[in-house]
Amino acid sequence: MSVNRYQGFVFNPADLSEDVDLDVERRKEILFAEARLASWTHFDLLGLPWNASAEAAKAAYVAKVKVFHPDRYPGQRLGSFRARLEKVFGRLTEARDVLTDEPRRAAYARATAPALERAALEARRLGDERRSEERRARLGRQNPLLARAGRVAELMKRGQEGMAAGQHAQAANDFLLVASLDPSNREAVALAAECKRRSTAHKVQELMEKAAASEALGQWGQALLAYGAALQLDAAHLKACIYGSRAAISQGDGGAARELAEQGVRAAPRNGAAHEALGVALEALGQRAEAKKALERAVELDPRLETAKERLKKLRWSFLG
Amino acid sequence: MSNLEPVIGIDLGTTNSVVATVRDGVPRVIPSRTGQLLTPSIVAVAKNGKELVGGLAKRQAITNAENTVYAAKRLIGRRWGSREVEDARRVLPYELTAGPEGNDVRIKLGGRVVTIPEVSALVLAELKADAEAWFGRPVTQAVVTVPAYFNDGQRQATKDAGRIAGLEVLRIINEPTSAALAYGFGKLIEKKVVVFDLGGGTFDVSVLDIGKSVFDVVAVGGDTYLGGEDFDRRVMDWLTFTFARENGGVDLRQDKMALQRLKDAAEKAKIELSAVPASDIHLPFLASGGDGKQALHLTKQLGREKLEEITKDLVDRCIAVTERTLRDAGVRPNQVDEVILVGGMTRMPRVQRAVREFFGKEPCKGVHPDEVVALGAAIQAQALTAPAQPGNDVLLLDVTPQNLGLLVVGGYFQTVIPRNTTVPTSQTHLFTTVQDQQTSVRIAVLQGEKERAIDNELLGEFILAGIRPARRGEVSIEVTFDISADGIVGVAARDVDTGQQQSITVTATSGLTEEELRRIMDDRVDDLLTRKQSTAEFDAARERASAAVREIEALVPAVQAALERSKFGKDAVQKAEGVMARVRQAIEAKDTAELAASAEPLERTLQLFKGLAGQAARPPGGA
Numbered sequence: 001m002s003v004n005r006y007q008g009f010v011f012n013p014a015d016l017s018e019d020v021d022l023d024v025e026r027r028k029e030i031l032f033a034e035a036r037l038a039s040w041t042h043f044d045l046l047g048l049p050w051n052a053s054a055e056a057a058k059a060a061y062v063a064k065v066k067v068f069h070p071d072r073y074p075g076q077r078l079g080s081f082r083a084r085l086e087k088v089f090g091r092l093t094e095a096r097d098v099l100t101d102e103p104r105r106a107a108y109a110r111a112t113a114p115a116l117e118r119a120a121l122e123a124r125r126l127g128d129e130r131r132s133e134e135r136r137a138r139l140g141r142q143n144p145l146l147a148r149a150g151r152v153a154e155l156m157k158r159g160q161e162g163m164a165a166g167q168h169a170q171a172a173n174d175f176l177l178v179a180s181l182d183p184s185n186r187e188a189v190a191l192a193a194e195c196k197r198r199s200t201a202h203k204v205q206e207l208m209e210k211a212a213a214s215e216a217l218g219q220w221g222q223a224l225l226a227y228g229a230a231l232q233l234d235a236a237h238l239k240a241c242i243y244g245s246r247a248a249i250s251q252g253d254g255g256a257a258r259e260l261a262e263q264g265v266r267a268a269p270r271n272g273a274a275h276e277a278l279g280v281a282l283e284a285l286g287q288r289a290e291a292k293k294a295l296e297r298a299v300e301l302d303p304r305l306e307t308a309k310e311r312l313k314k315l316r317w318s319f320l321g
Numbered sequence: 322m323s324n325l326e327p328v329i330g331i332d333l334g335t336t337n338s339v340v341a342t343v344r345d346g347v348p349r350v351i352p353s354r355t356g357q358l359l360t361p362s363i364v365a366v367a368k369n370g371k372e373l374v375g376g377l378a379k380r381q382a383i384t385n386a387e388n389t390v391y392a393a394k395r396l397i398g399r400r401w402g403s404r405e406v407e408d409a410r411r412v413l414p415y416e417l418t419a420g421p422e423g424n425d426v427r428i429k430l431g432g433r434v435v436t437i438p439e440v441s442a443l444v445l446a447e448l449k450a451d452a453e454a455w456f457g458r459p460v461t462q463a464v465v466t467v468p469a470y471f472n473d474g475q476r477q478a479t480k481d482a483g484r485i486a487g488l489e490v491l492r493i494i495n496e497p498t499s500a501a502l503a504y505g506f507g508k509l510i511e512k513k514v515v516v517f518d519l520g521g522g523t524f525d526v527s528v529l530d531i532g533k534s535v536f537d538v539v540a541v542g543g544d545t546y547l548g549g550e551d552f553d554r555r556v557m558d559w560l561t562f563t564f565a566r567e568n569g570g571v572d573l574r575q576d577k578m579a580l581q582r583l584k585d586a587a588e589k590a591k592i593e594l595s596a597v598p599a600s601d602i603h604l605p606f607l608a609s610g611g612d613g614k615q616a617l618h619l620t621k622q623l624g625r626e627k628l629e630e631i632t633k634d635l636v637d638r639c640i641a642v643t644e645r646t647l648r649d650a651g652v653r654p655n656q657v658d659e660v661i662l663v664g665g666m667t668r669m670p671r672v673q674r675a676v677r678e679f680f681g682k683e684p685c686k687g688v689h690p691d692e693v694v695a696l697g698a699a700i701q702a703q704a705l706t707a708p709a710q711p712g713n714d715v716l717l718l719d720v721t722p723q724n725l726g727l728l729v730v731g732g733y734f735q736t737v738i739p740r741n742t743t744v745p746t747s748q749t750h751l752f753t754t755v756q757d758q759q760t761s762v763r764i765a766v767l768q769g770e771k772e773r774a775i776d777n778e779l780l781g782e783f784i785l786a787g788i789r790p791a792r793r794g795e796v797s798i799e800v801t802f803d804i805s806a807d808g809i810v811g812v813a814a815r816d817v818d819t820g821q822q823q824s825i826t827v828t829a830t831s832g833l834t835e836e837e838l839r840r841i842m843d844d845r846v847d848d849l850l851t852r853k854q855s856t857a858e859f860d861a862a863r864e865r866a867s868a869a870v871r872e873i874e875a876l877v878p879a880v881q882a883a884l885e886r887s888k889f890g891k892d893a894v895q896k897a898e899g900v901m902a903r904v905r906q907a908i909e910a911k912d913t914a915e916l917a918a919s920a921e922p923l924e925r926t927l928q929l930f931k932g933l934a935g936q937a938a939r940p941p942g943g944a
Binding site for chain 2: 058059062063065066069070071072074075086087089090093
């Protein structure tokens with residue numbers, strides 16, 4: 001053994017100078033083993049590499065107990081070292097019991113595999129999986145039935161991957177293809193629908209953003225077109241209706257504004273903002289009575305609508321004036 | 322090595338005991354002062370009040386059955402009222418009685434009531450004296466063997482016997498383990514070994530892994546009430562039964578002397594039948610006819626087949642125990658490399674056949690069944706006192722023979738350290754309270770195999786108080802059992818929350834209280850003092866005799882020369898040699914009385930020789 005096998009370990013001088021019949025090296029060996037009991041695995045304790053065999057464990061045990069059994073020190077005063085020896089011996093016996101019983105040994109080895117070993121094991125497992133997949137693919141190319149099953153599996157997998165990556169349109173296509181290859185595959189149908197929904201929502205979102213950008217630049221026509229496209233995809237998109245109506249007014253197209261606002265009211269009849277937009281559009285068209293009615297409805301549905309309240313006030317004053 | 326005090330190993334058997342030692346690295350049996358290797362484990366008080374031990378006690382057993390104690394080992398450490406003791410009371414010729422606290426067994430012997438350890442101590446003291454005579458120096462340390470299946474109480478009682486005999490018992494080891502030790506000593510073998518030990522009173526079986534001088538006991542099992550005595554009793558029962566049938570219902574069991582003769586005859590016939598197919602039993606004048614009728618004689622022939630028939634179930638029991646022990650060890654019969662037979666009963670052909678059939682192999686013939694246990698004990702004694710010698714170092718890893726645990730709620734036994742656990746060991750279990758607001762728990766330490774606590778041996782108990790009052794089940798109590806290499810059991814209980822702690826060292830009750838033990842030992846010390854006195858006397862006598870012998874030996878050439886010319890005293894030298902041989906023997910045996918008796922003839926011989934030598938010195942022809 002190398003000289004610095006106790007490197008980094010600080011011995012208690014009191015233990016090393018206790019009045020017992022043991023030489024310093026033996027004391028160090030005992031103290032070190034005792035201190036390491038909690039952290040050492042059974043393999044470490046027996047001085048064995050991880051996953052050593054049952055035979056090796058038995059041989060190591062026989063060698064170790066010759067050091068750690070109190071009977072090996074006949075007629076010698078052991079002091080506190082007797083208890084230490086017994087403690088280490090007990091643990092040695094436990095290690096022996098586990099490691100010489102093959103099923104228990106194998107389970108213990110799995111549970112105590114060091115990180116590096118574990119990584120190697122995992123890599124081996126993944127390699128095995130990849131190889132078997134390749135093999136399946138090869139088989140699939142050779143057998144039409146298998147080929148079809150393989151294609152379905154491949155498409156399903158690609159679809160799921162696409163879905164996870166946000167490529168909803170692509171994924172929807174894959175799932176629809178699966179559904180056509182295998183009409184009984186309900187999962188593919190459901191997934192395709194979901195992908196379509198997400199894909200549409202995504203597109204609408206894009207159009208809404210585009211419209212907002214156009215509005216900011218004052219390009220009301222562009223914005224109006226974008227809102228229209230969004231409503232093509234999702235007719236019930238309330239924000240598209242309201243914002244579109246607002247853009248139409250800015251564009252000076254009262255008729256379009258009124259149409260969009262009316263679409264919004266149809267999509268959400270109990271939404272104050274929709275009625276407000278309608279009121280504003282009607283006011284722009286000069287139909288004040290109708291506008292007043294719409295605005296009153298808006299405030300009734302949502303009293304916090306400031307624009308509606310303000311407009312309504314003006315409309316009332318103008319009646320007087 | 323020679324300046325170390327000699328240590329001995331003692332096989333304290335049910336019927337015979339053996340003492341051995343290791344000399345110059347070789348284990349050997351120490352012969353008794355009368356030259357015997359086996360000392361009968363028999364103690365008697367003769368009619369004149371003298372204590373007799375061993376062969377002397379055995380010889381007078383028939384005429385003094387009530388005051389002759391044999392098979393005391395079957396009673397050691399037993400509780401009064403137990404099934405075993407009740408059985409023994411029915412068949413033993415000597416009288417048993419309960420101890421003062423009513424829980425141990427005592428024997429009425431020579432008008433005195435003695436404890437079982439005292440009886441065993443007499444045998445141990447005899448063996449100790451034999452060893453001392455052999456070594457020519459005092460012996461105080463010994464390893465004593467017990468059946469593997471002995472519980473703590475029986476072991477403790479055996480230890481006490483050693484103390485009473487003036488021996489420091491270094492260790493109590495199991496007989497089968499000891500046998501394996503003797504078998505594997507110095508051989509550097511790696512084998513799985515089964516020891517099948519059918520002795521006088523107990524049956525033991527052990528499975529060991531021997532590897533590079535480490536003797537690792539894997540499992541032990543046995544029956545403390547199955548042995549040669551049971552075979553003898555079957556033969557006795559058969560004899561008394563047939564005798565009663567043939568003699569109009571005369572019951573021999575009423576007659577203690579007849580019973581003793583029957584026992585001897587039964588044992589003799591059983592032993593004979595191991596060698597021959599049939600044995601004749603002759604017991605003339607076994608019973609008086611009564612009412613002036615003629616005395617009755619017993620003449621019977623017992624065949625080997627008959628013996629095997631009436632003892633079949635006993636052999637079957639041995640095999641059943643063996644099977645269970647192998648199962649405990651996780652070893653199949655065909656995985657065993659060697660089967661060692663120990664104990665006189667294994668000489669019986671039927672037993673050997675049963676073993677052969679069970680293991681599918683011939684048992685080992687290399688060990689002497691009577692001596693091997695004592696030899697192993699001597700080896701362990703040596704290992705525990707002297708530094709290991711290369712080539713014959715020995716490390717014995719023994720196991721707990723029975724489950725060790727606690728009394729738990731409902732009167733059940735909860736095992737903490739299961740049987741066959743390698744010692745030293747330490748195990749911890751968590752228990753909880755069973756009552757609301759419970760503030761103390763009683764920890765009762767038990768040993769045994771039975772499910773119900775009461776059926777097991779109580780080793781000791783203590784109370785853990787100061788527990789935090791709480792709802793039942795909320796307080797955790799951690800109980801730690803600890804067994805040291807020399808088999809001492811320590812139990813500690815700790816309340817996990819409050820840290821309140823309580824512990825005991827379990828000293829099994831051998832039936833003797835410490836006080837009694839001290840009193841008995843004081844008595845023995847008195848004995849020792851008188852013995853010491855006699856030792857001084859002996860030394861003086863030896864000095865005188867040795868001086869005379871030396872003088873005579875110096876004169877021998879001159880005497881021979883004188884005799885060649887004389888018509889008389891041709892046999893003088895022969896006679897002188899006879900006297901001197903007696904003296905040498907007496908010195909060897911430390912027999913002061915014999916030495917004193919031969920002082921006179923020695924003196925006469927010396928004078929004669931002096932005269933003859935004086936004649937020879939004179940010139941020829943002179944007068």
